Amino acid sequence: MRVAVLAVVLLAGTAAPVRAQGNTQEALDRAVTLFEELQVERALTMLRQIISPASPYEVTREQRVRAYQYIGASLAIVGMRDSAVVYFRAAIERDPFVDLDPARFTELERGAFAEARLQLFAIGVRPLRETHLDPATERLTLAFATTHVASMTAEMRHVGSGMRIPLFAGSTDGVREIGWNGLDASGRIAPEGRYEVVFAGSSLHNDRADSARLYLDLRHGREPLEDTLPSLRPDELLPERHPPSAAPLELAKGLGLAASALVLPTVVTNGDLNRGDRRLVTAVAGAAAATGIVASIRRHRNRDLPAINRQRILERAATNAQIVQRNSARLAATRLRISPAAGITQ
Amino acid sequence: MTTRLALAVLAGILAMTGPAAADAQELRGEIIGALVEHRLTVGHDPEREFGAAFGAALRAPVMSWMEVGGHLIGGALAAQTPQTDDRRFGELDVAALITPFPWLAFEVGGTSRTWTGPLGRQRWLTMRAGAEVRLALADDRVRGMLGGALMPVVSVSGAESPSVAIAASSRLTYAHRTLSASVGYEIERYDFPVSGGTRRLEQVSTMSASIGMLLPEIGWPRP
Secondary structure (H helix, E strand, C coil), rough: HHHHHHHHHHHHHHHHHHHHHHHHHHHHHHHHHHHCCCCCHHHHHHHHHHHHHCCCCCCCCHHHHHHHHHHHHHHHHCCCCEEEEEEEHHHHHCCCCCCCCCCEEEHHHHCCCHHHHHHHHEEEEEECCEEEEECCCCCCEEEEEEEEEEEEEEEEEEEEEEEEEEEEEEEEEEEEEECCCCCCCCECCCCCCEEEEEEEEEEEECCEEEEEEEEEEEEEECCCCCCCHHHHHHCCCCCCCCCHHHHHHHHHHHHHHHHHHHHHHHHHHHHCCCCHHHHHHHHHHHHHHHHHHHHHHHHCCECCCCCCHHHHHHHHHHHHHHHHHHHHHHHHHEEEEEECCCCCCC | CCCHHHHHHHHHHHEEEEHHHHHHHHEEEEEEEEEEEEEEEEECCCCEEEEEEEEEEEEEECCCEEEEEEEEEEEEEEECCCCCCCEEEEEEEEEEEEECCCCCCEEEEEEEHHHEEEEEEEEEEEEEEEEEEEEECCCCCEEEEEEEEEEEEECCCCCCCEEEEEEEEEEEEEEEECCCEEEEEEEEEEEECCCEEEEEEEEEEEEEEEEEECCCCCCCCCC
């Protein structure tokens, strides 16, 4: 029972603002209908009630802009042009993208609206939606608007490094869309992180200036990149020459092998059978001794080791080239995930 | 019978090692020429025969640290002392070599040898276990080897088994690309137990030279 009561209370609590917005929207729709039926005075009264601070109902930004827009139009019709301009300015200040549809508004109303646009200067930016972008083929579209002709710059600033990516510079009037291909000023894929997109401009009609900002988070979608191998340090290189002791060592090995071969039959043979044919083992021992002597002479004349270091350096360079190639392929396949952010919180 | 058994063992080992050898392309074949001296005494002056022998060998790596191989060799020995008969002999040997270090190897193997003379035929079957020390020269292009082995199992037809059976060897192998050449010396000593107041002693010493090369890849059936 208690749960049911609590549910009813909660439902009543959440229903109230929805109902309030619903009332505002219904009133706004009725006022617009009255305006279109040329019952301007009644429409004006209803619109003023909507935006009145005394109104008990919640009014959203969009509803307020629309109300100001129709109040301005209504005032223009009844001949109160200056007041109409004031309300149009109020609408434009809140939403620089707002405009009067030529199919629904008269020349008189649009004239007052144009005057309002000239009197103030404001820059508006359309909110960003989460986007996935292939830098090779796609572009991110950013839309901004100025109330009248202005000199504008737009650039992205990486919050961490301060790196800047210019997006637009020039004169513009009204709504303009600019595209960004995901690259930085040097043509590389922009680094990950939070970006501040700054739209700044100054009026070419009066001396007013304005700016607008939006924030976005950029993430890379790709396989992780590999690190290349460092170059071989001097202490990592292998000896390139045999030590001076190499030649005597070769001789010692050959003679040692020969002596050992000669001793073998003496150790193994049975004395009653004599030692066997010494010529057989002498041939092998002689070959071992000769090998040791030749190897020693060759080592003495040439102490250079095979070009192992050069081979290792070339192998490492080839490996690094393959890593760079793989990384390039991964970078080329990078996709960007762009999502709106609240501000510089990183 | 023992020769046939040894042949079957060799064929089995080579069949097992075939795929590994083909993968590594390191099946090596060798042609062997040898000078053999046989000495024998049974309580009187030593008899001595000497002659040449020829044969072939096959070696194959099974793993990076293990190699198997075998050789087949035969020859005729001429009597070098009075009242000594000429002999012919044939020998089949199989062995497995384990190399835990580049400078050390352990070997187990078996040999089936047949001596044939005017008085008949005598078969020897020996099993051995040994070790060899290796020495690299000239940037590893030449390898020297010294080895020794015990033969705990020696079966001789028509005679008792020897009480002492040992062997020692030395070898020098030259390698250049796919070719190799080696020269070696081996001595085997067999001391038989005293029988009827006399003691039989035998000794076989061999100086061999061989030329080998890596064999082309063989299309072994894969499992």
